[in-house]
Amino acid sequence: MEATNTPIKGWQQENDTKSLSEVHGSVRVPVDSGFFKTLRAYIGPGMMVAVGYMDPGNWATDIAGGARFGYRLLSVVLISNLFAILLQHLALKLGIATGRDLAQACRDHFSRPVAIGLWILAEIAIAATDLAEVIGSAIALNLLFGLPLTIGILITALDVLLLLYLQNKGFQTIERIIASLIFLIIGCFGYELLVSRPNFTDVVTGLVPSPEIITNPGMLYIAIGILGATVMPHNLYLHSSIVQTRDFKRDNAGRKTAIKFATIDSTISLFLAFFINAAILILSAAAFHFSGNQQVADITDAHRLLDPILGVKLAGILFAVALLASGQNSTLTGTLAGQIVMEGFLNLRIQPWLRRLITRLVAIVPALVVAVLYGEQGTSELLVFSQVILSLQLSFAVVPLVQFTSDKVKMGRFVNPVWMKALSWIVAVLIIGLNGYLLWDTIA
Known part of the structure; x- marks a missing residue:
């Protein structure tokens, strides 16, 4: 299914290098099957x-928003999710329509110095993301097993071995493991919501934007934090x-079908993410805001x-x-x-384990130093700092x-x-302005 009889023009050079070449087009798509089999x-x-x-980087803003202002910032979580749905649709459409991922497209379009600069910023953002993951996992290990943060941070280095193992099992194996963990998270928060007994009427009301979000400085600050940290x-x-891992026909009809089904996949998945973020805020509101x-x-x-x-005894666990x-x-x-x-x-390939080890060390070293010198409070502040770095880099993507x-x-x-073009630029400018x-404000 590698037909390319209708290539997209307008790029500086042919794109001979496939994105994630080892798994490109590796997932079979049934031909002339029904809607649900294709989906x-x-x-x-x-x-x-x-x-x-x-x-983990998103949890703090959701917790703070629910504890301080009840359900009133739920509308911000919803709006953030709608922004994410739009931008991820653009990302998947770029990959499917052009056969280029965003990094390849930037390398093709911009001069080499600009592309190198964008690469450095992207690497910093990924290191900041990894920093949040390291700290979040270390805090979870501390809460579950009482492990010191320093030990938890060191344990997170072992996931390099886990990833190496999974990569040899096929791309869909990684997808299934990730989906299983997402549903585990949903199950955990489903229980939390049951035992916290939130007021359903107030929850629905919170989904409607309120002028108070703008007029209340404290509420506005957290709302901006939720919006600004949403799109990674x-x-x-x-x-x-990763949308190019599907073995769809590389012509206009095949691309159109792939964009449609990939958008459905993305939208459904992001609404699951909305449920989790909303559940964190609702739990925080029900448990903390109304209990003083x-x-x-x-x-x-x-x-x-x-x-x-x-x-109850299971909520914390x-x-x-x-x-x-x-x-x-x-x-x-x-x-x-x-x-x-x-x-x-860079059009540069190195062994995945080496690439992961480098990224993980960039995250582990500062997290370990801060944990040793400043303890729990320091790692919490480092988690916030990682989100600031992500905010700074977002506009460049x-x-x-x-x-x-x-x-x-x-x-x-x-x-x-035209309507999507206008809406996309409005969302981009709004996100950049809020970030x-x-x-x-954070620096000042």
Whole structure:
């Protein structure tokens, strides 16, 4: 199914190097099958992308938002999710329509110095993402087994071996493991919501945006944090690549079908991520806001208070289990994103285990130093700092993505329609503005 009888023109050079070449087109797509059989073949990449929207770096803002303001910031979580759905649709469309992931497209379009600069920024963002995963997993191991943070951080280095093993089992094996961990997280928070007994009417009301979000400075700050930290830069590179693992026909009809089913996969998966983020905020509101514990703002405090406030013994354990699953899931997808970025920007291939080891060491060293010198408080602050780095880098991934997918010459018949082009630029400018404000406020 490698027919290329209708290639997309408008790029500086032919794209002979396939993204993730070892698994490119490796997942069979049934021909002339029904809707659900075809959709089943496309399910997977969306789940891997959804992981980035529920990683440990997002938990703190959801916890703080629920504890301080109840259910009133649920609308912000929903809006953030809608932004993510749009941008991930653009990413998958770029990959399917052009045969290029976002990193390859940047290397092709920009001059080499610009491309190198974008690569460095992308690597910094991936290291920051990995930092959040390391700290989140270490905190989860501490909460579950009482392991010191330093030991937990060192244990996270072992996932290099896990990834090596999984990569030899086929791409869909990784997808299934990630999907299983996502449903484990959903199950944990499903239980948490049952025992916390949130007010359903207030939850529904919270999904409607309120003017108070703008007029209340404290609420606005957390709302910006939720919005600004939602879209993860590495996810845009990741999604534009892994959709190409499907063995669809590389002509206009095949691309159109692939975009349709990949978008369904992505949208469903991101709504699962919305459920998890909303569940964290709802749990925090039900457990802390209405019990006089509005000061709760980090993962450790939330875990410590859940059992005594809710009057059950499993709430804290399942909270930590979900955190550990979230950290490990993010590790797997972050690894692939690192490989995609290096290969795409530099056209350079190194052994996956070596690439992962380098990225992990960049995250482990600062996390270990801070844990030794400053303990739990220091690692919490480092987690926040990692999100600031991600905010700073985001515009350098979003702007090229919107630019490429809005270019008729590059995208051909798959170019963004006028309404989507306008909406994409509005969302991009809004996200960049909010991240800039949050970054400035954090530094100031």
